[in-house]
Amino acid sequence: MQTETLAVRSVDLPLVSGEVMVADGIEGEDPQGFPRSGTSLLLRGELRRRGFHVRSGPLRATSTGTSGDPVLHLARCTPPGAGEQVLGAVTAPGDEKAAAAVRDVFGQLEAAFRPRTVLLASPRSFCAGVDRAIEIVERVLADRGSPVYVRKQIVHNIHVVRSLERRGAVFVDDLDEVPAGATLVFSAHGVSPEVREHAVARRLDVIDATCPLVTKVHAEARRFAQHGDTVVFIGHAGHEETEGTLGEAPDNMVLVESVADVAALRVADPDRVSYLTQTTLAVDETAGIVAALTERFPALRAPRSEDICYATTNRQEALRAVAADSDLVLVVGSVNSSNSQRLVELSTRQGTSAQLIDDASEIDPAHLREAAVVGLTAGASAPPELVEEVVDVLAGLGAVTVKEREVIQENVHFALPRAVRAR
Ligand code: SF4
Structure with missing residues (x-):
């Protein structure tokens, strides 16, 4: 990677200290016109995580500046198997902290350059x-x-x-x-x-x-409660689905989140206990909690059909098919998405570290350094185009070979x- 810095004047500037403009193109007199690079998304994301206020867009440089002008940091590189790219970021005059951060992130990105295989888990994304x-x-x-x-x-x-x-x-x-x-x-x-x-x-x-499929669980809650059961709901406190389902029979339902919670349960009649689950739980962990309930309450009644939904189950199975062969797993999904969080946990239990990302800008370049094989999936609420964006960004760091591993076809509507x- 070749780097250089130059003072610039631009209609998009000035910048204040602590602010960085990540340029995804340069227009105007300056000869440094460069192709848009998905890698600039990683640059933006990493600078934001380091606490800088990041703007982005084309830089309309009007002329080369002097020492009192903002500083354009350029990095030219050709990752293995990828086309030539130029990354650009502008920092405020005299903002050494921001300038050092930009240089450091350039180095981090260069360290992540390598050809990769992406193992795409299927099914993934929208249910x-x-x-x-x-x-x-x-x-x-x-x-x-x-x-x-x-x-x-x-x-x-x-x-x-x-x-x-x-x-x-x-x-x-x-x-x-x-x-x-x-x-x-x-x-x-x-x-x-x-x-x-x-x-x-x-x-x-x-x-x-x-x-x-959530409505089905609500109906089961009413049915069990009308039967006089204590209904044990296996789920996560505070999740909207949990709150909604518990509200069906608040006097007859009790929440458990773990095997330890089962040991502490007090019920009116141990022979009249049933259970239900949130739809987006980890299949393996839930089985452990159900086993603990069955041991404590041998007459435990189960829902007529599995409450953990097909989409949650399929995404977990698909992840199992890629996690063990991956150096790193990326899960596209938001932090409040239960099924996305379960995918991260599942990968970790499988022995492969995983990062939850809302989009490609949240990929930590440091995690990519040693990752020759990246497993990629997305929670049921994450749009599929965000997965495509991740593949594009990885392809900016070196040639990418995509292999999809499909464990089941989904035709649910x-x-x-x-x-x-x-x-
Ligand atoms: S993950 Fe999708 S299919 Fe499953 S319960 Fe939630 S919305 Fe329904």
């Missing part, structure tokens, strides 16, 4: 419930125009949420934020009867995007609610 929930919001926006209110994130992915916000969706935590009579969509994670009643009291026009279909 039928997420597809359906997003389509519901899109259709309601198209039919009614904005604003369309959505309780909580429609699915747990920040890119999906931002995209719908740009089109007029308004995400709220509390129904009191929604004007009386407005249209409100319930998210894919489901809501408790109390929330439904609140919506009726506020005279909201509700469209329910709850995944049918859920019908839209009648209220949306009829419009």
Whole structure:
């Protein structure tokens, strides 16, 4: 990698100390025009993680500057098997801290240059419930125009949420934020009867995007509770799906998160205990908790069919098929996505370190240094194009050979609610 620095004048500047502009092209007099590089995404992400305020875009350099002008740092490189690239970042005059950080990240990126194999886990990304929930919001926006209110994130992915916000969706935590009579969509994670009643009291026009597989668990909770059981719900405290399901029978349901919780359980009648689970749990960990429950309560009743959904199960199986052969696993998904978090944990249990990334800019270049084989997957709420972006960015660091490992084909599709279909 060849690096150089030069003072520049530009219509996009000045910069203040602590600010860096990552240029994805240079226009104007300066002769340094360079091809857009996915690697600049990594540069941006790493500088942000180091606490710098990062801007990006084309740099319109008007002329070469003097010592009091911002400093353009250029790095020219040709990673093995990839085309020539030039990375550019501009720091404020005299901002040595930012300049040193840019140079250091250039070095980190160079250290990550190598040919790689990417093992793509399949299935990955959107499941039928997420597809359906997003389509519901899109259709309601198209039919009614904005604003369309959505309780909580429609699915747990920040890119999906931002995209719908740009089109007029308004995400709220509390129904009191929604004007009386407005249209409100319930998210894919489901809501408790109390929330439904609140919506009726506020005279909201509700469209329910709850995944049918979550609705199934709610129905089981009511059935077991009506039977007089203590219903043990295996799930994660604070997750919206957990809150919604527990709300079906708050006096009869109890949450357990671990085998240790099972040992501490107190129930009215040990012969009348049943269990249900959150749809997005780790299959292997949940089996351990169910085994502990069965040992304590031999008459334990199980749900009629598995609560952990097909999409969660398939993504975990697909990850198993790539994790053991990978030096590093990248899981595309947001931090509040339960099934994405479970994929990270599963990979770690398989002995392969994993990084959860919202998008390619969050890849830590230091993790790529020794990674000749990268396993790649995405949680059920992560858009597939973000996976493609990761492959593109890796290809900027050296030739990439992509191998897909498909463990099962998914052909699941859920019908839209009648209220949306009829419009
Ligand atoms: S992960 Fe499973 S339960 Fe959740 S929305 Fe997708 S299909 Fe439905």
